[in-house]
Amino acid sequence: DDMRAGIDLLDELVQTLLATSPAVRTTYADAFNRSLSIDPHIATIDELAAAAKRAGVSVPAAMLTDHRDEWRNLLLAMRVELQLGRDRPEIVYHYPASQASLAKVIRTEAGYEVAERFELYYRGIELANGFHELCDATEQRRRFEAVNAARVASGREALPLPESFLAALAEGLPPCTGVALGFDRLLMVALGLNTIHVGTGDA
Template sequence: MTANHWHPSATGAALRQRAALLAKIRHFFSQRQVLEVEVPVLSHRATSDPHIESIPAEYCGNTSYLTTSPEFGLKRLLAAGIGDCYYLGKAFRQGECGRRHNPEFTLLEWYRCGWDDRRLMLEVAELLGLVLGISQVQSLSYRALFLRELQLDPHSASDKELTACVGRTIALSFTPGDRAECLDLLMSHYLEPAMGEGITLLYDFPAHQAALAKVVADEQGTPVARRFEAYVGGVELANGYWELTDSAEQLQRFQADLQYRRSHSRPTPPFDERLLLALQAGMPECAGVALGVDRLMMLAGGYGSIEEVIAFPIARA
C-alpha cells in the first residue's frame, strides 16, 4: 500500500459529475411516476445464477450474503402491489474486478407493470439518450446481428458450425466446450466490437439464455428468451426481461441452476423460496431491467476506468 491510498481515486470533478448523474436519473423516474424504493443488500439467500457469485457475510453466527441484485426484493414488492418502482444503490458480486468491474458497484434496476421487453427497451434508450446525448439508436434481434456480421443463424446452426465459426474469427488457445460458450465468445470478442457507435438494443436471445425471462416463439417459430441488452459503442450497459411470473417454471429454473453448479463443482446455495411465494401470490405481468451506473458514468464523462468514477474502489476501501 502506498502513502496516497487514503485519497479517493476519483477527482472532485468526477464525483460532482456522478452526483449530477444520480440526480438526473431520479428526476427521469420522478417525471414518470416511478417510485424509488429500498430493499435489503444483506440476504439469507445467495444467487443461484451459475455465472454470478455472491459475497458471503457472517450475521449472528449464520452465513448471509451481500445481494448481487435487488431483483428478488423488488419482485416481492411488485407482488405486494407497490406498482412501478426502481432501486438505485449498491450491489455486490464476487470476483468482479477490472477496468469496468468492482465487487461493490452501483446498480439501477426498475420494473414497469403491464409492459413487455419491447416497450421497456425503448424507455432504456430514452434514458441513455438523455444522459449521454445520443440520438442514434439501432434495434435488432440476436439472430439478425449474427446474420449481419457472421452470416450464421445462432438458433439453427449446428455445434460444429458454431465451433468452426469461433475458430476462424477468434484467436483462442483452447476449444470451446459447448454451443453456449461458442455464442458467448462470438458475442464478446467479435460482435460487441462490431456494433459501432450509438445505442444498440439487442433482443430475442437464445432460449438457454433466458435466466428469469419468458420464453416465447418468435415470428419464425423459434423459442427465444424475451430479454434484451442495451449497448453503447459495444459496451454493455443494461440487461432487461419480460419477466417470468410462473412460480412452477421459476422453481424448475432454480433447480436447473443448482444442477449446473453441482456438475461444475460450484457452490450450491439454497434458492430464494420467498420469491416463489411472491410469484404464487401473483406478481403482475411486467418488464424489468438492470443498468450499471458506474459504466454509464464512465461513458458520460469519457473515463477509461471504473476507478475514475468511484471514490473508493476495492483497492482503497
C-alpha cells in the same frame, strides 16, 4: 407489449442522459449474422466452434466445449459485442431461450423459441440488461433446478434456491419489464472515460 415498452423507456432515458440518437434495435440473431455470418439459434456446436476458429477466437481451457451456450457466450464476448453500439446506442433483444433466466419465452415466426430479454450497448460496452419478467413461479423454479443440475453434472456445486423470491413470485407479479442499468458504466461513457475506476475513484 411489455418488452417493447421497456425497451422504449430505456431508449428514451439513454437519449436524455447521454444526448444520443435513438438506439438501433437488433435481434441477437442479426448481431451474430452481421459479425460472424452465422445464426446462433440453429447453429450446432461444431458450426459455432468453426465460427470461432475462423474469427481467430481462442477457446479457454476451462470452457465446457460440449455446451452451445458456452460457445455463444464466447463468440458474443470476443467478437459480436465489439461491434455493438459503436456510433450510437444499440439494443439487442430476443436472446436464445436457454438464456432466458428470469425472462418470458416466446416462439418466433421462424419456429424457434427466444427469450424476451434485451441488453443495451454503447461504444462496445454493455450498459443495461432487461427482461420481460417471467411471472410463473413453477416455471422459474424449474429453471433454477435445471441450472443446478447442469452445474452438478459439470462438477460444480449446486446453488441454494432463492426461496423468498420464489414465494413472492407465487403470490403474484403483474406483467412487467425490469431493467438493470449499470450507473458506473453510464457515468464512464458520459464523461468520456476509458475505465470505470477513474469515475468511481478506485485506485
